[in-house]
Amino acid sequence: GWKALRPGEEPGIARFLASLPQSGEHGRAFQYCSANTDVLAWILEEVTGLRFPELWSQRLWAPMGAEFDALMTVDAHGFSLASGGGCVSLRDLARFGRLWLDGGVGPSGQQVIPAEWINDVRVGGTPPPDRTAMGSVLPPTAGYRNQVWRSGDDDGCFFGWGIYGQYVWINPVTDVVVAKQSTQRDASDDATSRANLELLGRLSRAAVA
Secondary structure (H helix, E strand, C coil): CCCEEEEEECHHHHHHHHHHHCCCCCCCCCCCCCCHHHHHHHHHHHHHHCCHHHHHHHHCCCCCCCCCCCEEECCCCEEECCCCCEEEHHHHHHHHEEEEHCCCCCCCECCCHHHHHHHHHHHHHCCCCCCHHHHHHCCCEEEECCCCCEEECCCCEEEEECCCCCEEEEEECCEEEEEECCCCCCCCCCHHHHHHHHHHHHHHCCCCC
């Protein structure tokens, strides 16, 4: 109920997703689109038979050893806003990054995220040819794979990037995670994003200098 409907807009995330036209031929060009994340969550629900918050809790958050419960924004029908509705503590966001650096192994020794999937994020795919949207502030060597950004720097850092300045930055060379929460005035602007990314990279290297 916190997001007002626009004039003529039908309630419900699923209805909105189903109304979106195809933007181009699949696999031809990189395009960052938040709605894809919501569709992925929808697919996960259909495949597993679980609502996305339940799946998140059972398969990731609890095995990861989170300190606090996470919250998920849902619409009036209980459909999750997976693209930007997750609410977590700063320390748990850092724990999520630590899970990646530990090869997907949780504190109890359980393989929470497949190691081969993490490796695919780090080395798979190619830099996005489309430098629009958020990719415009990254160097040409940067990339995007499996919902995760690659910085293209010498350390091979990779990171999660959320609206209004939310980040979890993972440096596999220095073995450092930097988590950042923000309340930026604008959802995203190039100057602020560049400053944030530069800061995160510098902090991940300075922490062990």
